[in-house]
Amino acid sequence: MMSAAQSQSVRTGRITRTFIYVFLLVASLFYLLPFFIMLVNSVKPLSEITGGNMMALPQVFTLEPWAAAWSSAQVGVEPTGLRPYFWNSIKMVVPAVFISTVLGALNGYILTKWRFRGDTILFGLMLFSCFIPFQIVLIPMARILGILGLSGSTYGLILVHVVYGIGFSTLYFRNYYAAFPTELVRAAQIDGAGFFQIFRRIMLPSSGPIIVVCVIWQFTNIWNDFLFGASFASGSGAPMTVALNNLVQSSTGVKEYNVHFAGAILAALPTLLVYIVAGRFFVRGLMAGSVKG
Amino acid sequence: MARAGDVDFKTKLQHWIPKVVLSPSLALVLLFVYGFILFTVYLSFTDSRILPSYGWVGLENYSKLWRLSHWETSLKNLGVYAVLYISISTVVGLTLAIFLDQKIRGEGILRPIYLYPMALSFIVTGTAWKWFLDPGIGLEHTMHLWGWESFEFNWIKDRDFAIYTVVIAAVWQSSGFVMAMFLAGLRGIDSEIMKAAQIDGASNWNLYRRIVIPLLRPAFLSAFVILSHLAIKSYDLVIALTGGGPGRATELPATFMYSYTFTRNQMGIGASSAVIMLMTIAAIMIPYLYAELKEDK
Numbered sequence: 001m002m003s004a005a006q007s008q009s010v011r012t013g014r015i016t017r018t019f020i021y022v023f024l025l026v027a028s029l030f031y032l033l034p035f036f037i038m039l040v041n042s043v044k045p046l047s048e049i050t051g052g053n054m055m056a057l058p059q060v061f062t063l064e065p066w067a068a069a070w071s072s073a074q075v076g077v078e079p080t081g082l083r084p085y086f087w088n089s090i091k092m093v094v095p096a097v098f099i100s101t102v103l104g105a106l107n108g109y110i111l112t113k114w115r116f117r118g119d120t121i122l123f124g125l126m127l128f129s130c131f132i133p134f135q136i137v138l139i140p141m142a143r144i145l146g147i148l149g150l151s152g153s154t155y156g157l158i159l160v161h162v163v164y165g166i167g168f169s170t171l172y173f174r175n176y177y178a179a180f181p182t183e184l185v186r187a188a189q190i191d192g193a194g195f196f197q198i199f200r201r202i203m204l205p206s207s208g209p210i211i212v213v214c215v216i217w218q219f220t221n222i223w224n225d226f227l228f229g230a231s232f233a234s235g236s237g238a239p240m241t242v243a244l245n246n247l248v249q250s251s252t253g254v255k256e257y258n259v260h261f262a263g264a265i266l267a268a269l270p271t272l273l274v275y276i277v278a279g280r281f282f283v284r285g286l287m288a289g290s291v292k293g
Numbered sequence: 294m295a296r297a298g299d300v301d302f303k304t305k306l307q308h309w310i311p312k313v314v315l316s317p318s319l320a321l322v323l324l325f326v327y328g329f330i331l332f333t334v335y336l337s338f339t340d341s342r343i344l345p346s347y348g349w350v351g352l353e354n355y356s357k358l359w360r361l362s363h364w365e366t367s368l369k370n371l372g373v374y375a376v377l378y379i380s381i382s383t384v385v386g387l388t389l390a391i392f393l394d395q396k397i398r399g400e401g402i403l404r405p406i407y408l409y410p411m412a413l414s415f416i417v418t419g420t421a422w423k424w425f426l427d428p429g430i431g432l433e434h435t436m437h438l439w440g441w442e443s444f445e446f447n448w449i450k451d452r453d454f455a456i457y458t459v460v461i462a463a464v465w466q467s468s469g470f471v472m473a474m475f476l477a478g479l480r481g482i483d484s485e486i487m488k489a490a491q492i493d494g495a496s497n498w499n500l501y502r503r504i505v506i507p508l509l510r511p512a513f514l515s516a517f518v519i520l521s522h523l524a525i526k527s528y529d530l531v532i533a534l535t536g537g538g539p540g541r542a543t544e545l546p547a548t549f550m551y552s553y554t555f556t557r558n559q560m561g562i563g564a565s566s567a568v569i570m571l572m573t574i575a576a577i578m579i580p581y582l583y584a585e586l587k588e589d590k
């Protein structure tokens with residue numbers, strides 16, 4: 001898709017080409033600037049930020065802001081740093097991504113290879129659930145989590161993210177399996193293979209690419225979620241994004257900008273790594289958000 | 294005979310397994326999405342304050358809601374924000390895509406630079422831009438240090454301009470994604486059409502205006518749908534960047550709903566604002582999804 005050769009050979013003059021290159025370079029500065037600022041200011045002593053220039057490289061290089069953000073900064077009331085919240089996010093993301101991906105794969109398999117009357121309507125219902133404003137479910141969700149005794153816990157957030165992740169994971173696998181030859185499934189059926197056998201032996205081995213896309217998408221979305229985390233787990237069970245926001249907003253007294261920047265990079269690191277390692281799939285996942293991809 | 298019955302049972306079982314396997318997901322979605330929507334709609338007709346309660350008050354919450362200046366401000370802000378966010382992201386994304394499509398050296402480096410903000414959390418984006426736009430330590434301060442003493446850029450502290458800082462940060466976050474959508478669209482265009490137009494002597498400008506951009510219609514539609522639904526849902530970015538302030542200058546329906554429901558203990562009004570958000574998104578998404586699914590069949 002993205003790697004396909006240029007679609008055309010538009011002839012452009014030298015001046016136009018220079019303009020295009022300048023424009024693209026200036027644009028890249030705009031996109032890089034905030035990250036550059038986060039990075040250089042996260043390795044400066046605070047005095048160099050408040051008394052100095054935000055764009056300048058550090059005169060004294062220090063990793064102390066990183067250490068503080070990770071393990072000793074004041075987050076909310078406790079001086080714990082972001083570390084415990086980082087682990088909260090990991091404990092939330094891994095099971096939520098796994099469960100929603102497995103369910104999505106099975107749903108996609110059923111909705112394309114075991115079709116029945118009304119399956120498109122069911123898929124439509126699941127699909128629409130991807131796009132609802134989550135404000136519409138906050139109040140009852142808070143009630144249900146309270147009733148189940150899951151308020152403020154990582155388990156509660158796992159449940160929430162699985163439920164609201166099913167729509168997208170189903171969408172991915174359904175669109176992918178729709179292009180998979182149904183004759184192969186029918187042939188295996190005639191040979192006596194059952195539902196799960198076909199899934200395991202025929203569908204799964206060729207599902208590599210879509211599993212990667214789905215996992216990346218769910219990982220990014222769930223890791224970056226703030227609304228659910230802030231609503232249902234704002235205390236010691238809070239995920240990373242909520243803790244980062246507490247760190248940045250709540251600092252009474254001196255604002256430690258360098259620690260905030262280090263914390264922001266820590267919160268961004270897992271998804272950035274995923275993006276760097278598997279950017280191609282990341283793009284494909286984003287595009288499938290426009291339904292067909 | 295026994296064997297035939299066996300086979301029969303197995304076939305029947307095979308017939309039911311898919312539905313059985315699908316049913317937990319379906320049950321979760323029906324309960325947690327559609328059941329919850331109904332519950333919230335119901336709450337919007339009740340006198341719920343700090344907790345849900347079930348005294349029916351009819352449309353009172355809605356009439357109260359529409360009389361609140363706070364809600365009016367949120368809607369106006371959303372209007373400004375959504376129009377600018379959608380149009381600027383589209384223009385920037387389209388421009389980058391067309392330029393990148395001119396056999397650019399280093400495309401493989403530039404493309405990921407434009408796109409990486411999409412991988413970040415809005416809280417991270419908000420934190421970065423919050424301090425960068427802060428006149429005390431950010432851009433304004435830097436310009437003063439560089440000798441441009443009269444430079445002023447305090448939008449984030451200014452009631453009349455703060456909403457534009459939300460637009461800037463949001464465009465930064467998502468325009469790369471729009472670029473990717475348009476780039477995919479451009480690469481899908483048949484090069485024969487372009488060649489024919491060029492042989493006919495069309496200028497580059499006309500080539501794009503008359504032929505290429507109209508062919509990108511599906512990408513425009515997808516970008517519009519995705520961006521508008523992101524705009525209506527915007528919450529995290531505002532919280533991290535401005536916290537809704539200064540004053541109420543950057544309040545949006547999403548922040549309004551949250552504060553009325555959970556901090557001001559006006560759950561009925563909060564629920565009614567959530568219902569209006571849902572209806573707005575549904576008005577955009579349902580026709581789009583319907584068309585996509587129908588085409589699929």
